Amino acid sequence: MNTVSTEYIESTETDEDTAHESASALPVPGDVKPDSKSGVMSIIRRFGSLSELIRMGGVAAMVISMCLFLFDGLDIVNDTQRFISMLMLTGLLSAGGFILAFVMREPRGSRAFFGLALLSVPVNFTVLGALLYSVVQFDGLNVAYPSLAAWHITDIATLGSTVLIALAALIPVSIIGVSIMAKAGRGWLCSALLASSSLLMLPVRDSAWIAPLAVLVVLAMMFAIKRFGQDAIYLKTSAGRFVQGLLFLPPIIMLVRSFWLYDITALSGLMVALTAFVALRFLTQRDELNSVLSGALHCASAATALVAALLAMSALPGTWSVGLDALVFCGVLGGLMLDLECRIQSEDMAEFFGIATAIVLAIAMLYHQLLYNGLMVFLSGLMLSIAMIALALMQKNKEKIIIGVVALLAFGIMNAASIATYFADTGWLGFASLGAMAIVIASVLDRFGPILSVRLRRRLNNG
Secondary structure (H helix, E strand, O other): HHHHHHHHHHHHHHHHHHHHHHHHHOOOOOOOOOHHHHHHHHHHHHHHHHHHHHHHHHHHHHHHHHHHHHHHHOOOOOOHHHHHHHHHHHHHHHHHHHHHHHHOOOOOHHHHHHHHHHHHHHHHHHHHHHHHHHOOOOOOOOOOOOOOOOOOOHHHHHHHHHHHHHHHHHHHHHHHHHHHHHHHHHHHHHHHHHHHHHHHOOOOOOOHHHHHHHHHHHHHHHHHHHOOOOOOOOHHHHHHHHHHHHHHHHHHHHHHHHHHHHHOOOHHHHHHHHHHHHHHHHHHOOOOOOHHHHHHHHHHHHHHHHHHHHHHHOOOOOHHHHHHHHHHHHHHHHHHHHHHHOOOOOOHHHHHHHEEEEHHHHHHHHHHHHOOOOOHHHHHHHHHHHHHHHHHHHHHHHHHHHHHHHHHHHHHHHOHHHHHHHHHOOHHHHHHHHHHHHHHHHOOOHHHHHHHHHHHHHHHHOO
């Protein structure tokens, strides 16, 4: 691929998109018979819309065909030949992109073919990883696979030749495809895509290893985008966003494969949920998002925070869960929702999420107090209630202050008998310990309170 060719495709992308939008925006008066010029523009507008619909339908059909091939194949003798046929399909997609780009001079269709070719790269690495896992396993998990996931290869020698053929086909396809879709960032984008996809070949399936590995990949991809693609124009086009999204497809495939075929733990699920929350946070900070999509992502973040809090509570050891499960649930949910509340641009939505979170936390603490008794349960509820009130005072939110005060009073009423018994049994020593504790807390607040308050207020105000 020479420089002139890729520059042609990229330059025509912006020009044709602008022309297409301009033609679609041309008005055709309903009460005036259009002249020949307006009739021609109307035909052009309809033809452009029709071609776009046909192109989208063609892309969807190609994706469906690739999925059906993964399920059924082509009645090929073995899985090695089946995989080679998938590589041939990738090559045909790239060839179709070349023909449309340099023979028909039609960049939109060529980008569709090259996009499908790039989409097949992580899929081919997935199948290659399945073939490798059939002969080499680091974790030794024995599972009866469904037909879709059952890939086998005869021996190491055949595997080695298959890997070399795959790399010889997929690396050029990745380089050329990324160069067509996002030429300005082809170096780091292609490297990131190949590095992320190559991890699919690791012969490990245990979720205890896959979950942290996928988390690291997602964080690394977000760091790369922030480091090399910050405010990059080529990532704001539809083709650039597509390539950017492909970087996260391999870790998603790793997680789906591991969670679908093997047992998962609450800790692995917690890591995935927290990573999903961070990824949603990363998406909501993009400038090109509209209000509707941003609101949907915020709602998804809230749901992810709730799932993460439930998984955090389930991940606790059985001996700790009685006294700490509510504290962990409220701490995780409260912390994540506070972060979400601070970065939401809409004041009404931020206030709704804040009040709803306060209500959920108060109900969770009180329900936990009804189920269990003990000093740890009482202290955890007391600390959470005081924290809610302090945060509400800093935010100057009357509704949250009321919710926190009601929760604190409810805790006092529910534990009134235990408190009275404690002071009756300890006498002067109980009051002395309470007074000493109050003096120490006041001293800590005087020493560190103003600094923490200023920093927290700044964080809450800036979001």
